[in-house]
Amino acid sequence: MNSQTIEKVLEKYFNGETSLSEERRLREFFRQKEIPAHLAELKEQFLLFDEESREELPGDFDEALFNEIGIRERSSRVSKRAYIYYISGVAATILILITIFVRFDPFTSSPNNNINDPEIAFEEASKILYFVSDKFNRGANPLKKVARFEDGVNNLNNITKFDEGVNKATPVSRFSQITRLITNPAP
Secondary structure (H helix, E strand, C coil), X not given: CCHHHHHHHHHHHHCCCCCHHHHHHHHHHHHCCCCCHHHHHHHHHHHHHXXXXXXXXXXXXXXXXXXXXXXXXXXXXXXXXXXXXXXXXXXXXXXXXXXXXXXXXXXXXXXXXXXXXXXXXXXXXXHHHHHHHHHHHHHHCCHHHHXXXXXXXXXXXXXXXXXXHHHHHHHHHHHHHHHHHHHCCCC
């Protein structure tokens, strides 16, 4: 076999497009003693392939291979799951520490919240309730737009009534057209 033919078959081989007979011809070609210089570096590779193709696999090879793949998949899933649990635990710990730091900020001095005078306690509670009420009212303001939308939908019901009236008037209009056709014959 000449080197040009071999080069074409090699190109097909490296693209994964060769048949078994073409691969067998390649192995036979590379078993020769004299090989073109530019193909000499592939000789060792094809000789190795030739040796490996002669070896027989044990009868339970497929089963052992699939068992090993299954074991490795399960172990990789377990290790991924353990890694995720570890990372989520670290994240939860950081969030708890941030929450504690924000809640009990040691760097700012806060006034003593123990109020013994009922009038001062009432004033403080009133301030807090007004604050909450203000925030609640600001949050409820966008809901007024929803109420306006509902009014618009209700107005569409009037359009439905108008449509019903037009449908009732259609026979009258049809009668008018027929009358016009009868009284004014076409020229």
